[in-house]
Amino acid sequence: HEDKLMRLEKLALLGQLSAGLAHELRNPMQSVRGFVQFLFEEQNHHYKDIVLTELDRMNQLVNDFLMATQPTAPKKEKSVLEEIVEETVELIRGEAHLYNVEVHFVPETKTTIVFVDQSQIKQVLINLLKNAMEAVGEALGKIIVSTKRINQETVVIEVIDNGVGISMTIIERIGEPFFSTKDEGTGLGLSISKRIIQEHQGMIEFKNTQAGTKVSVTLPVVS
Ligand code: ADP
Ligand code: MG
Helix, strand or coil: CHHHHHHHHHHHHHHHHHHHHHHHHHHHHHHHHHHHHHHHHCCCHHHHHHHHHHHHHHHHHHHHHHHHHHCCCCCCCEEEEHHHHHHHHHHHHHHHHCCCCEEEEEEEECEEEEEHHHHHHHHHHHHHHHHHHHHHHCCEEEEEEEEEEEECCEEEEEEECCCCCCHHHEEEHCCCCCCCCCCCCCCCHHHHHHHHHHCCCEEEEEEEECCCEEEEEEECCCC
């Protein structure tokens, strides 16, 4: 399929470009940071904190970008899926509170064994949960995360939000690097997530519901 091939080529090219860019950016940023710290040392200047914070933020951005575009081979191990999901939901709870969003985790059982790279699956879930939080906006939002066996071989993780919803045109473009409808979005979250789930022989699907968006991630189960 031509579209898919083009997308893959774009991703590969993006990976090469970003590695170079990140490398080129990191060094001058580190040296600017050092000089700024030195310059402000004596004067205890009010702008010092701002400059350093912003520099650190740039550094973090470059690191995230590099992470996103330089796929590392998954380190898969037998894991309990519900524990991974639970830990991720707990991790995001503080931020959810700031967004005025309730997050509920409803596992069907707590014994689903999957063969996964735990930190990669957490990264996917964080991306989905952040999108869900951003979708609900200022209104009192609700996110429901659940895990269910759909048959002997497959488990599905669902993330349901009551946010703005997602149109077909957007669903079709998900996975395209840099595709975002947000002012401050990078459009990288779902492109990474899609790749990670594919590398786990799973699937990720988006559906518009009457009340918001439902994302389903299916993964193979270890019997
Ligand atoms: P970003 O969040 O930086 O925009 P993503 O790759 O995470 O990039 O998402 C791409 C786009 O998919 C978003 O800009 C948004 O339009 C759409 N989207 C993703 N998740 C949701 C959701 N839960 N509700 C509504 N739209 C969503
Ligand atoms: Mg996102």
